[in-house]
Amino acid sequence: QLVESGGGLVQPGGSLRLSCVASGIDFSSYEMYWVRQAPGRGLEWVSYISTSGATTDYADSVKGRFTASRDNTKNSMYLQLNSPRVEDTGVYYCARRFSSGLDYWGQGTPVTVSS
Amino acid sequence: EIVLTQSPVTLSLSPGQRATLSCRASQSIRSYLAWYQQRPGQAPRLLIYDASYRGTGIPDRFRGSGSGTDFTLTISSLEPEDFAVYFCQHRSDWPPAITFGQGTRLEIK
Numbered sequence: 457q458l459v460e461s462g463g464g465l466v467q468p469g470g471s472l473r474l475s476c477v478a479s480g481i482d483f484s485s486y487e488m489y490w491v492r493q494a495p496g497r498g499l500e501w502v503s504y505i506s507t508s509g510a511t512t513d514y515a516d517s518v519k520g521r522f523t524a525s526r527d528n529t530k531n532s533m534y535l536q537l538n539s540p541r542v543e544d545t546g547v548y549y550c551a552r553r554f555s556s557g558l559d560y561w562g563q564g565t566p567v568t569v570s571s
Numbered sequence: 572e573i574v575l576t577q578s579p580v581t582l583s584l585s586p587g588q589r590a591t592l593s594c595r596a597s598q599s600i601r602s603y604l605a606w607y608q609q610r611p612g613q614a615p616r617l618l619i620y621d622a623s624y625r626g627t628g629i630p631d632r633f634r635g636s637g638s639g640t641d642f643t644l645t646i647s648s649l650e651p652e653d654f655a656v657y658f659c660q661h662r663s664d665w666p667p668a669i670t671f672g673q674g675t676r677l678e679i680k
Contacts, residue, residue: 499658
């Protein structure tokens with residue numbers, strides 16, 4: 457399973473670090489994603505990280521502000537949110553890539569950006 | 572950028588009926604399409620990947636079909652637990668961005 461943590465209330469312009477820990481599944485061999493969902497809205501891709509962590513990619517809406525990383529020795533992945541905006545509010549999910557889909561998802565960690 | 576358009580936005584059916592959900596891509600995506608079910612307060616669950624392959628533990632009443640730009644998720648006989656929101660999703664080769672459709676809400680009639 458995947459378990460996210462680190463969400464909470466953050467002020468606009470602040471910072472927050474989300475974590476995702478894998479247990480009972482292969483983590484290091486798989487590419488990973490962060491996906492978010494604003495309240496009452498659909499799903500939005502946030503970031504991608506390769507198996508080694510050497511390659512990352514981001515949605516335009518967060519590029520330059522968010523940074524994804526991983527530590528395969530700890531079966532963990534992270535998302536650093538810098539200078540968050542009100543529109544970054546939502547539930548953040550980590551998910552494992554499997555072929556064209558995402559087969560394992562965490563339960564999500566809520567992030568609220570508000571002053 | 573590929574855009575996925577789902578239809579209908581809302582589908583009202585009764586248990587036991589057949590549901591047909593559509594997902595159309597703005598350009599050909601071959602068979603690189605997945606479907607998810609999301610119940611209230613839960614994370615999405617992978618139903619179908621590569622357009623027609625069922626995810627682990629997914630009942631065979633769920634069937635995915637299509638290729639190119641037009642895809643369909645069919646639920647052959649609705650169970651009470653199937654009433655939820657369904658999303659389609661595409662992952663491009665490079666950059667490895669993911670695109671989701673806006674969702675179809677399947678509600679009890």
